[in-house]
Amino acid sequence: MAETTEKPSLNFIEQIIEKDLASDKWGGRVQTRFPPEPNGYLHIGHAKSICLNFGLAQKYNGSFNLRFDDTNPIKEEDEYVEAIENDIRWLGYDLDGKVLFASDYFEQFYDHAITLIKKGLAYVCDLSSEETREYRGTLTAPGKDSPYRNRTVEENLDLFERMRAGEFPDGSKTLRAKIDMASPNLNMRDPVMYRILHAHHHRSGDKWCIYPMYDWAHGLEDSIENVTHSICTLEFENHRPLYDWFLDQLGVFHSQQIEFARLNLGYTVMSKRKLLELVRDKHVRGWDDPRMPTIRGFKRRGYTPSSIRTFCERIGVARMNSRIDIAVLENCIREDLNKRAPRVMCVLDPLKVVIENYPEGQTEEMDAVNNPEDESAGSRKIPFSRELYIERSDFMEDAPKKFFRLAPGREVRLRYAYFVTCTDVIKNDAGEVIELRCTYDPATRGGDSPDGRKVRGTIHWVSAHHAADIEVRLYDRLFNEENPDKTPEGKSWLDAMNPESLTTKANCKLESSWIEAANAVSWPDGINRVQFERTGYFCVDQDSSDDKPVFNRTVTLRDSWAKIQSKS
């Protein structure tokens, strides 16, 4: 195995770029861009695109533009442009204050349209939208020419000017490219370039009442910005001939469009329309609901920017439609948080334990390591006393052999504290366990037995009188179907929603040391993340207040006991 020359396997886009660099196609330049429409929040699929485009520019010493593709005033709002910028910055990409808008190019688009009209390659059409559809033909049948197709250049020029001037009502006229109504590619059947829309634009205001269509505008945006590699998703593949046609006819700088497969993640949806519907109809609490696959959702859930970047690199770039297993993302966040998150003990489902042979009213300070993966994180003191809480699931009355935790007569270690043995089980009238009686071995202080006695289990705990009451929100997949987009006959994708995607635990008990040190732990994005030992990674939610801290579970720890259980 010769591993001296590790060849850096390139994805297909990198291969194209390196070939272009070798042939000096673009004079050594690499210019990419990310062109969101400001009509919604960014999701993890957009993160893939941002990482790709930004990463390529970085890798090849090129540059990257954030450009808002704001050509439809009806759907676009400033709220979204701010949100998108924030999300991109949070992801860790510095924009250098350079933010571009397609709407700034409207005048140039207009001039180019005039050029096309003069070349006899565009005409004003009076067909209604329904008529336009009828004339377009179908996938298998060719379309037919619009009766307005052969207007003279002079007439077209005049009409187009008057369209801009606002002489005609919405929908009454369009400017269309004159290409080929019989093309097997429907995009080439005289596509609409401009529609009349007397609408207020979030940036250009009321200056325009005609707005360019995507196909007409997009290539020009790329051309104006001298974009070399215009990377978009697969559904634009059929549009490439048109993209090329416009730029060719105009003879302007011709960027190369390259398509890749968009990201699909298991057990969630990624379309803007569906995400919007989830928010609008209150199936989730908002765009930043921790169950949402939006950037803000992941942020609020406790994901780190670097974990998302790692994820985007790990999933690769290709042209095959695929669906990524959510486990890959979870692995990325665990990997990051394992190294960075301070540990703390928190009991999610408290069961009271009384240490019968421990002096009443006594409290001891136990030493606890803050992060075994990071020595510099230091250690802390945690209070131990006679009355404690442990996790209800850490006790079993009839425990199987493989259960290494507490059970009648069994001894376990309370992490960083003592060995305890369960001596009695107290139940209520309904037969439910409400309290445990235990004895402790004073010789095991700190968690080791001088006689060399071993225990299989170590469980977490908190001192009852010292613990803070907190609320914890546990999240699960938003959908029960791996692919909610594929709904069975007569069902809606909403039927696939998981009714248990959010579980709120109102009476959790958190180690008091964390409350005291809370603000000492600072993460660059201001989100406070911790590991609750043995249960998972959590972060402080924005709903938190001093008297009622609220935590979100980012992701569980890998749990081999759960695996053993699910097998039986």
Added chain:
RNA sequence: UGGCCCGUGGUGCAAUUGGUAGCACGUCUGACUCUGGAUCAGAAGGUUCUAGGUUCGAGCCCUAGCGGGCCAGCCA
């Protein structure tokens, strides 16, 4: 009885562009462990969609078939 694109272990991607397949995640073993975490070591798992063809040699090229995706907004 349309056009374009895609088919490699369970999943996602590689394979020096024609020299008989590698990585990651997942799965399973074992070691270690004061988190049933982390870490470490190892294993299983692929007739590269099918059938032909070209070639000394095909995951890579050609043909046909099968399967999947996208397209009939005055959305992007």
